[in-house]
Amino acid sequence: MDVRLLEATDDPERVICTAARNDYSAPFVGDQSFAETMATIDGQTIEEKKRNLIGRLLDHGHFGPFEHPQATFAIEGVSRSCMAQLTRHRHVSFDVQSMRYVAFDEVDPEDVRDGAMVVTPPSATDPDWVGRNQRGGGVDEETVEQREAVFRESVTSSVESYQELLDLGMAPEDARFVLPIGTEVNIVMSMNARMLMHVSDMRAAADAQWEIRELTEGVLDLAGDWCPLTFEYYEEHMKDRKNRLAP
Ligand SMILES: Cc1cc2nc3c(=O)[nH]c(=O)nc-3n(C[C@H](O)[C@H](O)[C@H](O)COP(=O)(O)OP(=O)(O)OC[C@H]3O[C@@H](n4cnc5c(N)ncnc54)[C@H](O)[C@@H]3O)c2cc1C
Numbered sequence: 484m485d486v487r488l489l490e491a492t493d494d495p496e497r498v499i500c501t502a503a504r505n506d507y508s509a510p511f512v513g514d515q516s517f518a519e520t521m522a523t524i525d526g527q528t529i530e531e532k533k534r535n536l537i538g539r540l541l542d543h544g545h546f547g548p549f550e551h552p553q554a555t556f557a558i559e560g561v562s563r564s565c566m567a568q569l570t571r572h573r574h575v576s577f578d579v580q581s582m583r584y585v586a587f588d589e590v591d592p593e594d595v596r597d598g599a600m601v602v603t604p605p606s607a608t609d610p611d612w613v614g615r616n617q618r619g620g621g622v623d624e625e626t627v628e629q630r631e632a633v634f635r636e637s638v639t640s641s642v643e644s645y646q647e648l649l650d651l652g653m654a655p656e657d658a659r660f661v662l663p664i665g666t667e668v669n670i671v672m673s674m675n676a677r678m679l680m681h682v683s684d685m686r687a688a689a690d691a692q693w694e695i696r697e698l699t700e701g702v703l704d705l706a707g708d709w710c711p712l713t714f715e716y717y718e719e720h721m722k723d724r725k726n727r728l729a730p
Contacts, residue, residue: 484558484559484560484561484602484694484697484698484701485558485559485560486556486557486558486559486698486701486702486705487556487557487705488554488555488556488705488708488709489555489556489557489671490554490555491552491553491554491555491709491710492551492552492553492554495551495552495554495676495709495710495713496533496537496552496710496711496712496713497517497533498548498551498552499537499540499548499549499551499552499676499710499713500517500520500521500524500532500533500536500537500548501517501520502547502548502551503536503540503545503548504520504521504524504536508520517529521533521536524536533712534712537712537713537716538712538716538720541713541716541717541720541721542720546677546680547677549675549676549677549680549713550675550676550677550678551675551676552675552676552710553673553674553675553676554673554674554675554676554679554705554706554709554710555671555672555673556671556672556673556702556705557669557670557671558669558670558671558672558698559667559669560602560667560668560669561602561667561668561670561694561695561698562601562602562664562665562666562667562668562694563664563665563666563667563668564602564664564665564692564694565602565692565694565695565698566579566668566670567664568686568691568692568695569670569672569682569686569695569698572674572678572681572682572685574674574675574678574681575672575673575674575678575682576672576673576674577670577671577672578670578671578672579668579669579670580668580669580670582655582656582659582662582666582668583654583655583656583659584655585655586649586655586658587600587642587645587646587662587666588646588649590642590646592639592642592643592646593639595638595639595642596635596636596638596639600638600642600666600667601638601641601642601663601665601666601667602665602666602667602694603634603665604634604665604693604694605693606630607627607630607631607634607635608627608630608631609627610622610623610624610626610627614693615690615692637663638663638665641661641662641663642662644661645658645659645661645662648661676706676710676713679702679703679706680717680721682699682702683699683702683703683717683722684721684722684724684725686698686699687699687700687703687722687723688723689723703718
């Protein structure tokens, strides 16, 4: 998979701090410089003041100000299974590549056998991989070779059947019914910084599936570049705790 930051609110932590200061400020923040707005916050520099205020907001559970900055991510090549999990989050906006208007008629089924178009779960190739809800532990090499053979044969033949149905004049929207849930999809999604922390609480957690965890870690890395003080605090003090942004 590939995850990129497409667009995001400029200077998101200035927006967060200004919104939070508005709540306790008699003067109108719209008439003040940022330095004036932050004047009573502890710290020698504006950066220090921002760090202190953001840490305090997150520590006290004052999450509203984190709803103002928004980021848009482009995601390439996750499974439709992962997409189904991700799109359960109702305060995230999505655009999903259509299987009604995009036909995978050019894909060579032999490339599918080699891993194209359908996501290969690690348990199909790694004997030591132990998935959640899996009966027993790792398996021997021979078993995993069998697993991989069954998996590859199944996804290849699905794509062959799909293309055969297209050749027989079936519309992509109906032919897609034979494609596996592991079929890759591209997504654009937008959310605010609070929601990003909430999605991470749920989807970077140990009980989430490996694919959405990997995706969430990718999004978190990008969020750390975009909104550094917030996600540094989140990683250090909040991540892996019981979800608390949406009690
Ligand atoms: C490990 C794991 C396993 C899961 N297994 C299943 C499963 O087997 N079957 C299944 O169906 N789902 C499953 N889910 C999905 C899960 O139940 C949620 O639907 C999904 O994660 C969306 O998160 P959310 O409920 O926090 O809502 P979001 O849409 O992310 O909303 C964020 C918060 O807003 C508030 N909110 C939003 N809408 C409402 C509303 N209508 N009413 C009240 N409050 C609201 C809630 O506080 C919510 O936490 C699983 C999720 C995880 C992480």
